[in-house]
Amino acid sequence: MARILVVDDSPTETEVFRSMLEKNGHVVLTAENGADGVALARQEKPDVVLMDIVMPGLNGFQATRQLTKDPETENIPVVIVTTKDQETDRVWGKRQGASGYLVKPVSEAILLSEINSVMSR
16 A cells, blocks of 8 residues: 555546545545645655646646655655656656656556556666
């Protein structure tokens, strides 16, 4: 069981992830934007962060960079989960420090596999 922070401005997407993750025994924390996600990650120290890219204010790339460059949160793997499917987005996500990159819609099996993969590194 892991504590997973879902950072996504879509209540529908957040609920889809919550349902998949809780069904598999994970504890889910949520934030609706990048700034709140960064603050909650610093406060709660989740095992993994699932990060959307397109959000108001601080976007997912900026939030990922803040988390992965901060000594307090640099060891928390961030998996970008987005509708952006361009190679340039994947490369940019990795440059910000993301441990993984998934494109929505994500199947439960792929999501769980990616979470297990980044947690075992």
